Amino acid sequence: MSNPNSTSKPFDATEDADNPSTIYLVYVSVIGLAIATIALSQMGLRSLALPVQMAISTVQAVLVAYFWMHLRRKDKVVTLTVLSALFWTGILFVLFLSDFVTRWRGGL
Amino acid sequence: MSASTSAHPWVLKHHFDNLHQQHASERLGMWMFLATEILFFAGLFGAYTVYRMWYPADFEFASSHLLWKIAAVNTFLLVTSSLTMTLAIRCAQTGDRKGLIRNLFITAALGSGFMGCKAYEYYTDFEEHLLPTPAFYESEVYKGEGSHDLPHVNAERVKHHLEPISAERVRLFLCFYYAMTGIHSIHLAIGIFVVLWLAVEGMRGSLPPENYSTVEVVSLYWHLVDAIWLFLMPLLYLAGAGMHGH
Numbered sequence: 001m002s003n004p005n006s007t008s009k010p011f012d013a014t015e016d017a018d019n020p021s022t023i024y025l026v027y028v029s030v031i032g033l034a035i036a037t038i039a040l041s042q043m044g045l046r047s048l049a050l051p052v053q054m055a056i057s058t059v060q061a062v063l064v065a066y067f068w069m070h071l072r073r074k075d076k077v078v079t080l081t082v083l084s085a086l087f088w089t090g091i092l093f094v095l096f097l098s099d100f101v102t103r104w105r106g107g108l
Numbered sequence: 109m110s111a112s113t114s115a116h117p118w119v120l121k122h123h124f125d126n127l128h129q130q131h132a133s134e135r136l137g138m139w140m141f142l143a144t145e146i147l148f149f150a151g152l153f154g155a156y157t158v159y160r161m162w163y164p165a166d167f168e169f170a171s172s173h174l175l176w177k178i179a180a181v182n183t184f185l186l187v188t189s190s191l192t193m194t195l196a197i198r199c200a201q202t203g204d205r206k207g208l209i210r211n212l213f214i215t216a217a218l219g220s221g222f223m224g225c226k227a228y229e230y231y232t233d234f235e236e237h238l239l240p241t242p243a244f245y246e247s248e249v250y251k252g253e254g255s256h257d258l259p260h261v262n263a264e265r266v267k268h269h270l271e272p273i274s275a276e277r278v279r280l281f282l283c284f285y286y287a288m289t290g291i292h293s294i295h296l297a298i299g300i301f302v303v304l305w306l307a308v309e310g311m312r313g314s315l316p317p318e319n320y321s322t323v324e325v326v327s328l329y330w331h332l333v334d335a336i337w338l339f340l341m342p343l344l345y346l347a348g349a350g351m352h353g354h
Contacts, residue, residue, distance in 0.1 A: 011117070011126065011127040011128065011318060013200075013201040013202075013203075013317035013318060013320050014201050014202055014317070017197075017198050017201040017202065018194060018197070018198050020195075020198065023191065023194050023195060023198070024191070027187065027188070027190075027191040030187050030338075031184065031187055034180070034183050034184070034187065034338070034341075037342055037346065038176070038180055038346065038349075041342065041346040041349035042349055049346070049347075049349070050160075050347075053342035053343070053346060054339070054342070054343075056342075057338045057339045057342060060335075060338045061335040061338055061339070064190065064331050064334060064335050064338075065331070065335065068190060068193075068194045068327070068331050069327075069328055069331045069332075070135075070324070075132065075135065075136075077132075077136055078135060078136055078139050081136065081139045081140055081143055082139065082143070084143060085142070085143035085146045085147065086146070088143075088147055089146060089147060089150040092147070092150050092151065092154055093150070093154055093157070096154060096158070097154070097157065097158070100158045100161070100162075101158075101161060
């Protein structure tokens with residue numbers, strides 16, 4: 001946190017207010033990417049479809065998180081929290097996928 | 109634009125030294141909760157990943173019978189609601205009370221529109237017996253004679269020496285479909301109620317610029333629900349795109 005205990009600075013709510021043009025630019029970008037993912041999915045990418053869709057979704061999520069969720073403020077503890085969540089998600093995926101993809105699928 | 113010059117603005121809680129610290133704590137608290145939500149959905153996504161890797165053709169077939177056009181409309185509604193939620197924060201920061209309340213109500217309305225489309229989609233799926241239960245065996249997809257129904261698709265697959273699509277695996281996909289979209293919808297419904305509560309608080313004058321962080325922490329939750337949908341939509345609805353089931 002950027003010196004949260006500082007009492008010398010008067011509080012100004014507009015100090016880090018979003019620029020409206022940035023807000024709308026992110027909106028247009030996310031909608032555009034959504035249209036792109038739908039259009040690409042109709043083009044018969046076959047095995048490439050999933051990685052392309054997930055890449056587009058990741059870009060959309062990063063735009064939302066960085067601008068709309070204000071990760072751009074670079075609050076260290078918040079950034080650490082987000083990275084921790086992604087790290088633990090990574091552990092989850094790596095550990096059980098390393099099991100399931102390396103053995104014969106049973107069941108159905 | 110306002111700067112708090114009073115020694116103790118009424119929004120400052122007693123266990124905080126100043127508003128900067130309070131707001132930072134509020135944001136951190138919400139992010140901590142969002143981290144648990146990310147892990148919660150990661151479990152669902154992970155399980156889906158395993159079964160999609162094991163049964164790609166079956167999942168693509170099942171996905172092709174979902175209403176992706178409604179999902180596309182839902183994506184537009186949800187992303188637009190995130191836009192209005194972000195604009196609401198800016199209104200709170202600048203002291204634009206009318207704009208704040210307007211944007212919050214629009215956010216709730218768009219979220220409700222999403223729920224309405226989802227309800228229609230579920231109704232259509234129920235009517236067509238696209239269910240993970242044995243009712244699936246009564247569906248046109250299972251026993252119909254269309255070119256995108258299971259009998260015809262499997263006849264073609266057998267002709268090309270491919271493994272037939274299994275009805276049980278299609279039902280498994282439908283399990284994931286209802287579980288993931290259902291849990292997402294529950295999250296969204298909670299978000300709608302909270303946003304409406306926020307709008308009422310705004311009308312009561314409880315959201316001055318010094319208290320904009322209350323709007324911001326609610327928006328963090330709302331954006332996460334939106335971000336989850338951005339992954340959910342292509343995984344569930346676009347897996348079989350191009351197969352023209354619907």
